[in-house]
Amino acid sequence: MSELASDGTGSAEALPILYKDDHILILDKPSGLLSVPGRLPENKDSLASRAQQLEPEARTVHRLDCETSGVTVMALDADSHRELSRQFHDREVLKTYVAICAGMMETEQGEVNLPLVCDWPNRPRQMVDHENGKQAQTFWRVIHREPDRTWVQLTPITGRSHQLRVHLREIGHPILGDRLYAPPEVMRMAPRLLLHAEMLSFSHPHDGRKMTFYAPCPF
Secondary structure, eight states: OEEEEOOSTTOOOEEEEEEEOSSEEEEEEOTTOBSSOOSSGGGOOBHHHHHHHHOTTOEEOOOOOTTOEEEEEEESSHHHHHHHHHHHHTTOOEEEEEEEEESOOOSSEEEEEOOEEEOGGGTTOEEEOTTTOBOOEEEEEEEEEETTEEEEEEEESSOOTTHHHHHHHHTTOOBTTOTTTSOHHHHTTSSSOOEEEEEEEEEOTTTOOEEEEEOOOOO
């Protein structure tokens, strides 16, 4: 793993590079860093702005929540951006996440199908809405259990905003450290949101090769 040093506004922290060629840039986003700049001056530092300091053509293809860490892909030219965006839109990209959630899950695996919509009075929160929500589907599998928490691998089939966080909350197992969806006692169980994008798999936008990248889980 190499690193991009950021000497721009906001942070001098290095940005881990998992892979780079002429068409794509694969990064391991740290928790607490925005995927793209926000409107306010204090929100200008982001994964995209740091990457663009050394790769001016870097373009955002997808986003991770600010508090979520893990593997993400950026395109380095317009054609690659168009093709990768198509793959995400057509659900051809495979993603897996690791999370630590509250409580002990009793079954080994399961599926959550609950439609989601933005909770506008409380945005950016999302909520389940069976009438107006968009389809959202998540598969989960237990990795490890302890009396008060469970490690799970999550595979989102759809890519709704906050999907994994809301789905786990809805089945009674909010993610530790989740400031938006966990009750106070669960939020205080971790210093950050314990959700990490561990794997991303897609076809290379230039030659169609199957590419799979992993970012080691930091918790």
